[in-house]
Amino acid sequence: MLMKIMKYLVSCVMLFLIIGVSLQYYIATEIEPEKLVCHKGKLLSLVDSEGPVYTRKKGVDCEYEKGMLIIEERK
Numbered sequence: 001m002l003m004k005i006m007k008y009l010v011s012c013v014m015l016f017l018i019i020g021v022s023l024q025y026y027i028a029t030e031i032e033p034e035k036l037v038c039h040k041g042k043l044l045s046l047v048d049s050e051g052p053v054y055t056r057k058k059g060v061d062c063e064y065e066k067g068m069l070i071i072e073e074r075k
Contacts, residue, residue: 041061042057
C-alpha cells in the first residue's frame with residue numbers, strides 16, 4: 001500500500017517538475033524582434049540598438065496578405 005502511494009507521489013512530483021522546467025525555459029527565452037513590421041499601413045524598420053526601437057520608412061506603404069509582407073512605393 002505504501003509502495004503504491006509513493007509510486008503515484010513520485011510520478012506526480014516528476015511530472016510537475018518537468019512541466020515547471022519547460023515553462024521556465026520557454027518564458028525565459030528572448031524573442032528576437034522582426035526587422036520589418038507593417039503597422040496600420042506604415043512600414044517600420046528596426047533601428048540597430050539594444051531595444052526594440054523602430055523607425056517609419058517614408059514613401060512606402062505596406063500590407064499583409066496571406067502571411068506575406070507586401071511593400072509598395074507611394075507615387
